[in-house]
Amino acid sequence: MEARINIQETETRKNPPEASHSQRRVLGPLHVWALGVGIVLVGEFMGWNLTIKQGGSLAALIGLWTMGMMYIGQVMMVSEMSAVMPEAGGQYTMAKYLLGPLAAFNVGLMLVFEYAMLEAGDVIVVGQLLNALNPAIDPLPFNILTLLVLAFINYRGAQATLTLNFVITAIAFACVVLLLMSTNFFDPNATLLDLKALTDGLPYGYLGVMAGIGYSCWFFLGIEGTAMAADECRSPNRAIPLGAIVGLATLLIGGTITWFVCSGLIPAGALGESVYPLYEAALATGKLFVAVALFVGSILACLASANGCINDSSHAWAALSRDTLLPDLFAKEHPRYGSHYRAIIFLLPISLAFAMTGLLDQVVTFSIFSALMVYLLTCIMMLRFRKMYPLGTIRRGFIAPLMPFLPLLVAVIVLIGLFGLHLNYGINLISGAVFYLLASIWFLKRRAKFIDKDRFLAAGLTKWGRPKEL
Amino acid sequence: MAELCNIGAWILCLIVGALLFGDFIKTERRFMEEKENPEAAEGKEERDGSAD
Numbered sequence: 001m002e003a004r005i006n007i008q009e010t011e012t013r014k015n016p017p018e019a020s021h022s023q024r025r026v027l028g029p030l031h032v033w034a035l036g037v038g039i040v041l042v043g044e045f046m047g048w049n050l051t052i053k054q055g056g057s058l059a060a061l062i063g064l065w066t067m068g069m070m071y072i073g074q075v076m077m078v079s080e081m082s083a084v085m086p087e088a089g090g091q092y093t094m095a096k097y098l099l100g101p102l103a104a105f106n107v108g109l110m111l112v113f114e115y116a117m118l119e120a121g122d123v124i125v126v127g128q129l130l131n132a133l134n135p136a137i138d139p140l141p142f143n144i145l146t147l148l149v150l151a152f153i154n155y156r157g158a159q160a161t162l163t164l165n166f167v168i169t170a171i172a173f174a175c176v177v178l179l180l181m182s183t184n185f186f187d188p189n190a191t192l193l194d195l196k197a198l199t200d201g202l203p204y205g206y207l208g209v210m211a212g213i214g215y216s217c218w219f220f221l222g223i224e225g226t227a228m229a230a231d232e233c234r235s236p237n238r239a240i241p242l243g244a245i246v247g248l249a250t251l252l253i254g255g256t257i258t259w260f261v262c263s264g265l266i267p268a269g270a271l272g273e274s275v276y277p278l279y280e281a282a283l284a285t286g287k288l289f290v291a292v293a294l295f296v297g298s299i300l301a302c303l304a305s306a307n308g309c310i311n312d313s314s315h316a317w318a319a320l321s322r323d324t325l326l327p328d329l330f331a332k333e334h335p336r337y338g339s340h341y342r343a344i345i346f347l348l349p350i351s352l353a354f355a356m357t358g359l360l361d362q363v364v365t366f367s368i369f370s371a372l373m374v375y376l377l378t379c380i381m382m383l384r385f386r387k388m389y390p391l392g393t394i395r396r397g398f399i400a401p402l403m404p405f406l407p408l409l410v411a412v413i414v415l416i417g418l419f420g421l422h423l424n425y426g427i428n429l430i431s432g433a434v435f436y437l438l439a440s441i442w443f444l445k446r447r448a449k450f451i452d453k454d455r456f457l458a459a460g461l462t463k464w465g466r467p468k469e470l
Numbered sequence: 471m472a473e474l475c476n477i478g479a480w481i482l483c484l485i486v487g488a489l490l491f492g493d494f495i496k497t498e499r500r501f502m503e504e505k506e507n508p509e510a511a512e513g514k515e516e517r518d519g520s521a522d
Contacts, residue, residue: 134471134475136472137476138479142479145479148486148487148490149486152490155493155494335497345490345491345494
């Protein structure tokens with residue numbers, strides 16, 4: 001016991017809390033934008049076209065804008081709640097203070113798997129892209145190498161990771177714009193696009209639209225990860241909402257360009273089946289430099305996404321551990337780099353195992369399901385937050401409009417998405433639900449007893465006082 | 471050519487894996503030493519220049 005106290009004292013002397021905290025506050029809005037868009041931009045290079053397979057060309061476009069609305073609502077709700085939270089951690093922290101330990105455990109776990117599965121999907125596409133260049137290239141060593149290199153970069157700290165992400169993301173977005181310009185869309189006589197002939201409207205009717213909405217999540221999935229970086233931001237109240245809103249606008253524009261170009265260059269049937277739709281669109285232009293740029297862009301987008309995912313999933317895993325919802329060994333930071341190095345190493349084989357299956361649609365579905373569940377819980381948290389702390393009782397940095405219709409509208413879109421998802425992947429949704437149920441049972445049986453509830457909620461109660469209703 | 475790429479990728483995997491897990495093991499050993507003997511570990515840290 002005495003030895004343990006000595007260790008703590010030694011650590012405190014070596015790393016006074018304020019000093020170590022200020023050393024880590026290095027990120028600005030550009031880094032936040034890069035983290036958000038970097039994770040998500042890959043959705044335009046792969047995966048989004050499943051919406052066309054599910055519901056047709058028009059369903060993909062309707063889904064893109066409907067999900068865009070849902071994410072704008074999410075960002076507004078998260079901005080109001082995260083601005084008053086006593087600590088960083090996005091939806092996980094909100095669940096911790098507004099719904100309690102079990103919900104916090106589930107939200108944390110869902111965020112970890114949302115990112116870990118997205119990371120696995122990215123790596124699968126990197127391997128398949130290289131394999132498309134030359135079928136004799138074995139994707140396996142490249143899958144492993146990609147994950148190891150990105151884990152190593154993350155292991156060495158957040159600033160290096162996110163500075164790299166900013167450069168990669170900017171190049172990948174420029175590649176999408178280059179593809180658009182190369183189609184001569186602005187000149188009706190020289191345009192390569194033929195939307196009328198190649199799109200297929202709504203072949204499956206309103207059910208197809210619902211299925212399309214579920215998968216359109218892929219255009220934006222992971223943008224909420226920006227809130228995870230609040231701990232490392234110089235000015236989190238400004239950087240997080242600014243980075244997230246500009247990021248959403250970037251993704252809406254990028255997503256629309258992607259739909260427009262791909263639908264105008266590739267027949268809907270072939271587009272729905274493609275593993276790398278933007279690269280195939282580039283090949284369809286017949287211009288070598290565009291094809292090369294989009295090949296490089298696709299690889300870079302996958303790397304940026306996987307890079308951000310490792311950052312976010314390790315943050316979420318460490319947050320669960322720090323709050324004793326998981327064994328506390330994962331919360332330890334690297335003495336030199338300040339990264340959650342144990343969480344990074346622990347999650348590495350999980351992503352690798354899923355990447356090695358090569359089942360892109362399965363991995364994507366589990367990631368989307370986890371994300372949609374978090375969004376649904378966010379709506380419940382928002383309603384509860386306004387009930388526990390009505391307007392005027394605590395100081396807010398941002399007030400979400402249209403209450404209580406905003407969370408209800410967002411919840412309806414999320415439920416439509418889940419319904420649409422179940423049409424083709426019902427068994428996956430049931431498996432996902434069973435997984436989180438079993439994890440909850442494990443938590444209640446094995447971890448709940450270690451939680452000191454007073455300490456768990458102390459920071460929130462100190463900051464806001466006892467709520468109107470608990 | 472493709473064979474060479476595959477072998478190159480496996481070799482890089484070994485190198486990056488060694489760097490990553492090498493540092494991980496080193497860090498874990500350091501924490502264990504710190505736990506067993508805090509005074510000696512602090513002195514070693516200062517010599518390494520990694521106290522911060």
